[in-house]
Amino acid sequence: MRPVNPRGAWTLFVRETQRFMKVKMQTIVAPALTAILYLLIFRYAMGERSVPGLDVDYFSFLIPGLVMMSMLQNAFANTSSSMIVGKVMNVNIYLLMAPLSAIEVVIAFLAAAVLRALVVAVVLLLVLSPFAHLTFSHISLILFYGVCGSVLMGGLGFIGGMWSKKFDDMALINNFVIMPLTFLSGVFYSVTQLPPLWQKINHFNPFFYLIDGFRYGFIGVGDTNPYIALWVVGGSTFICMVACWYLWRIGWKLKD
């Protein structure tokens, strides 16, 4: 049994939390503003129409998607930026020198990422709620998808940060992987509106399940069965966590 260092893990969690709390404008206010802008733009582009295939008005459909998209992006940003700053400024060596097990490091990083995602979600819901009549039909699904999605993205950010050598590498991942996947995941439309081929492709996009399941929790309808997607999402999240743990343990791209 390896010795544990709960105080160390807690300190690391607090450190990772302070990292986003110290720059609230960037990490909380900015995403809220972006979400409002999207909402206004799509409101005028789409009008008051309801979403084809699903019997809901467009705002009630759009808001949960926007909230989830922000959660995913913020969870990813928290771990990946911390890891890459740590690498560039050489402070990651303190994570390696400290008596912290890989499990402790991973839990501290992911917990802080989830906390940031939850803070962003609450702020966004408060800011966006005046625009639509929000319903919360399945709170447990909302929580499951929200937390799982944040853990998954926090984990991907953790791995992406370990992989990156410099800020440019991180920007590469962001622009060529994260952004396309989130935008094509059905935040702004129902996939039933897409041509059949695209619908098929979307079923391989993990973000699609996250956003669809999360939205199902609000509006009670969706493109997939959220109780089946739940296993896909839960399984991917678990695999991602194990990967984080393993890669940290062997010092992947960290120890020469």
Place this chain on the structure above:
Amino acid sequence: MTGSPASEFALQIRDLHKTYANGKTALQNINLDVPAGAFYALLGPNGAGKSTLINILADIVLPSGGSAMMFGHDVFRDRAWCKRRLGVVPQEVAFDPFFNPREVLKITSGMFGCKPDMAWIDELLGRLELSEHCEKNTRQLSGGMRRRLLVAQALVHKPPLVILDEPTAGVDVELRRRLWDFMRELNAGGTTILLTTHYLEEAEELCDHVTIVDGGKVVADRSMRELMREVAGRYLWLSYGEGFVLSEADMAALSQFQPRSNGKGVCLTLRHATDETSSSFHEAYSAAVARFGPPIDAGVRQEDLEDVFIRLTHDDDKATAGAGT
């Protein structure tokens, strides 16, 4: 200090070997014993492998083979136990632009599993002359201040073994002196200190034991007193004025004295003498006069650590002096 040392050795390194992924062998079967309570110098020219050795102990670099014991515990098996007892000042500056020095010290302390001891943190900030900068963002600190913060970080969890990898690079003379006074105090209080530095006078003054590595191998491993008494020899210097050149032929003719030019003349190593009667002064002097004529000036000097260091790490003279005692 945490965990009273159960073993008489703070470090026992056996056959430690490191080959980097690019094929570069940085350490070739290093053996090293650091007695608990020692003030120990690890010296060597650039690229000798000092930082590699330190980073392996700190878990920043993976070893390729060999073993290391810290206070009787296996460093590679009992990682957490050893890490709590080790403080390392890394050679490369590291700082977190999100926090100020006081926050950095609190965080480091917590990550090492200690409840932040504010009295000790304030004392560290004071001793390392950082008190008035402790609310500044680390980005605003000067290079020397950042390095002093690294020293504070290495000490914040009160480890019984402290390893300093060039802690005084870029630190001014006055603060360097105070830093060494502080280290001496810690050492007197029982902390084992291992340091690397390129300021050899400082090492000679401070350390009671010295290991010199070159090309990933130990070339000398002695107590400072022994090294200076037994390895440090004497040399004869002869001055012939500006423009003196030592030709290949001169080198060959005087080879038994390992001649080297010092710009204005020549230095000849004297045979190791335990007393005046066995000195090779007369032979060296006669040989030089026979070759160059009478010198303008001459004298005999005792080698200091720097001379010994240069002699032992000089490329074409890799003879090991008392390695592995």
